[in-house]
Amino acid sequence: MKRLFICIVLSTLTVATAFAQKDADAKVILNKLSKQYRSYDAVKTDFTLTIDNQQAGVKETQTGTLISRSKTNKYKVTLYAPGKKTVTQDIISDGKNQWTFLKDANEVQLSAADNSEEGFNPAKIFTMYEKGYKYIYTGQQKLTGKIYQVVDLTPEDSKKSFFKVRLMIDKVKNQLYSAQIFDKNGSTYTYALRTFTPNYKVAETAFVFDKKAYPGVEVVDLR
Secondary structure, X not given: OHHHHHHHHOOOOOOOHHHHHHHHHHHHHHXXXXXXXXXXXXXEEEEEEEEEEOOOOEEEEEEEEEXXXXXXXXXXXXXXXOOOOOEXXXXXXXXXXXXXXXXXXXXXXXXXXXXXXXXXXXXXXXXXXXOOEEEEEEEEEEEOOEEEEEEEEEEOOOOOOEEEEEEEEEOOOOEEEEEEEEEOOOOEEEEEEEXXXXXXXXXXXXXXXXXXXXXXXXXXXXX
């Protein structure tokens, strides 16, 4: 599941130069979105992640919760079993360290946080496009009575395993609605926000792994 978040923030797309004139429109939309998210101290969102590969006959859906404080690169991601509220995985970072808890193994892997542009960092999920990406505005789309602005992203590094990521942004709320990632192997990953709470009140302790809350857990230090 860690890989899926990487996919969301480090996806790829090839944009034809004929559409370069629309890049200015995309930049305005994305800058407005980024400015709003950066104004929040912390955010919380419940999300649904759907993996679809028609050729392989695979379609899976998983839910989760993300709490992030982007200004300090801190976050907590909780993933649940399909159709349940049973926690299967926690990914926690205080900006320096990252703890990945795997319930099946009752194990937590401790590693140094990767704050590089290539690293796994859900705290920056709403603003990752700002560096290393090209973008294009493809128009508006109406769903269930709401208008969404659609922006496609492409990284400057063409060696990525994804060929397209499409963002849908609520025009009225100026809020990310979904990110759809298209993999070269035929898989599509759709990350959709079900709830969004800006300026979420969260204690600093939420971003540090508390061993006492995980009875019998084995800590594997990979630093």
